[in-house]
Amino acid sequence: MAHERAGTTALSEDLVDLSQLVTAYYSRVPDVSDPSQQVVFGTSGHRGSSLDSAFNEAHIVATTQAIVEYRAAQGITGPLFIGRDTHALSEPAWTTALEVLAANDVDVLVDSGDRYTPTPAVSHAILRYNESGPAAKADGIVVTPSHNPPRDGGFKYNPPHGGPADSDATSVIAARANDLLREGISGIKRVTLAQAFAGSVSRYDFLGTYVDDLPNVVDLDAIRAAGVRIGADPLGGASVDYWDAIAERHNLDLTVVNPLVDGTFRFMTLDTDGKIRMDCSSPNAMASLIAARDRFDISTGNDADSDRHGIVTPDGGLMNPNHYLAVAIDYLFTHRPGWSPTAAVGKTLVSSSMIDRVVAGLGRRLLEVPVGFKWFVPGLLAGDLGFGGEESAGASFLRHDGRVWTTDKDGIILALLASEITAVTGSTPSQRYGEFTAKFGDPSYARVDAPATREQKAVLAKLSPDQITATELAGEPITATLIEAPGNGAALGGLKVTTESAWFAARPSGTEDVYKIYAESFHGKEHLAEVQDAARELVSSALESS
Missing domain, CATH: 3.40.120.10 (Alpha-D-Glucose-1,6-Bisphosphate, subunit A, domain 3)
Structure with a gap:
């Protein structure tokens, strides 16, 4: 059900208090024993709000230090390109990152005009630098929660290939960052922003290039x-x-x-x-x-x-x-x-x-x-x-x-x-x-959510095809039951079931107690609804049998 004011211009009561948001970034200290306040890298980096103690100075100090250590362990010794978007928390997090990077003598490149920097411009810069085959490869950081609400902040790492870091990298970075939070960040080296710019921080024309x-x-x-x-x-x-x-x-x-x-x-x-x-x-x-x-x-x-x-x-x-x-x-x-x-x-x-x-x-x-x-x-x-x-x-x-x-x-x-x-x-x-x-043909497509406990989500993420006993989906024979991607054999972290003219996929949400059902039918919206209903029943049955 859509909100009654969906599609209308925001009112004053819809706006986040920026002073409170930034104050919370510096003043709140995360409780690392609380999973919601730990560093967690999703498909696009770590995200959260300072108001929830999920995106605070301590998180960025620890995560930046973890990236410094990771890139050193990987032999990445070239410059690090860093950009930020227009979210209110991006500026302070960008500043914090520069202070830690410079203290660790990392050569950092920031925008030459102090402009905001889109994610693709950072990826483009990394690839342009590395295409000549230098021994010292470049990588990057983008400070952004993407399309998230104004109260959120985000921090993501792009290795020398220029794209999003894979789970092999992010799991190491997140684990080290949380260890640093537990140990206390007071021992992590930092310099002032002025010292950073007088030291290892240089300028790069992201926009022009x-x-x-x-x-x-x-x-x-x-x-x-x-x-x-x-x-x-x-x-x-x-x-x-x-x-x-x-x-x-x-x-x-x-x-x-x-x-x-x-x-x-x-x-x-x-x-x-x-x-x-x-x-x-x-x-x-x-x-x-x-x-x-x-x-x-x-x-x-x-x-x-x-x-x-x-x-x-x-x-x-x-x-x-x-x-x-x-x-x-x-x-x-x-x-x-x-x-x-x-x-x-x-x-x-x-x-x-x-x-x-x-x-x-x-x-x-x-x-x-x-x-x-x-x-x-x-x-x-x-x-x-x-x-x-x-x-x-x-x-x-x-x-x-x-x-x-x-x-x-x-x-x-x-x-x-x-x-x-x-x-x-x-x-x-x-x-x-x-x-x-x-x-x-004219397909009908939709995504809906269904409730699931944390335990059920864990089961869904590791289902096996033999747990799906149904032979039909919304009146059509099932042609495939997938838990791995056909293109590369990687685990789906969920399930996809297909027929000749329809399919559904079920994946656990990483942030809410729900699982997501994506579905499509080439037989119209009524058949799509049947596919969605059948998907709920099929997944529920599989979860109950586990």
Whole structure:
């Protein structure tokens, strides 16, 4: 049930008190015996709020020190690129990290203009530095909780491959950080911010390097020649200066719809649950841009660190992320002659099967992996994967010449690609998707939550196929029961069940006492509801038998 004010502009009572938030960052000391106050790396780093004692100075001191020790153990001796987004806790956490890094004599590169730095710009910088094959490899940190509410902070580590750290790295970093918290952080070396800048901290032009390189990944000439009118909404995030620079340097008809930056994000419309959340895939969070869609040929949104994208067209409004991924894949693999003829398409197991049908039509190989962009990193880095995308509106793809662009999600190039598609084909991405439904069918897709205890979630994460005794799903024979990803054999941390025209996947939530049911049917919404009901029964039966 949507909140009564979902899609309406935030009111004063919806805003976080920034002074309280920052004060809590410095004053509250986490209780490491409480799991909710420990350092925990999810698929996109450690996240939490200072108001909950889950993202405080102590966490960042300990986590940064753990990263220093990890990179030393791995022989990573090059510079560390660090960026931050516009969340209120990002600035103090960025400062704390610099003080610890400099005290440990780590060469650190920060933005030359003291600007906010999108996640893809950090990934791009790491890869650019390492492409020449230096003995001393670079890595990076991005201070961001992504699309999370304004009260949250986030801190993630990108190794020399430029993408999200895998669990082998994050488990070591998190364990060491929590050990340091237990021991007390008073022994960890720090210098003042002034000493850091006088020492091992140097400047790097993240914006210029990234923006000037864009013609090598997106056909900006085609966009300019077609006169595509673009409206870009950073949603108050780190891409705000980037969109201005893209418009100016590449002479595009591009308007930054909302150039405001405010740690309360008071200009946002409330998300479905009534919270402020910079989710560019949410119709409620994107309500303002959707209302203005007739002003532009293509309107786009990004979340706070610009690793996600939202695409709005005059004819279709806000596109479902799965729909746009399918359109992007079809376009790229028919308009990138410089890519390897064997380059594959990467999707997560909870992404739409429309992608499977599009990829089959292209005659390309599909790489289906568990949730998490980290699974696409090796393929993108090697050029074996032309595109990798998640249903949560995060994706990246190769340069025109088939080399890697970023190994982290890039909401900026996915936003620009929508304009390229419009310029080159004469159709908007939503119109292109309409052509797909006529050819491949029109799937109905949804995600719902079901209650589960911590113990039940642990069981779900380790189910075996033989615990699923059903032979049918919503009236169709089950064709596969998966606990490992077909693309790489990695554990799903849950379950996926497929039929000829439908599927569901169940995964435990990492933060709530629920499990998530993703489901899709090519037989319409009523059949989708049957699939969801059957999924609940099937999972409940498996949990009870365990």
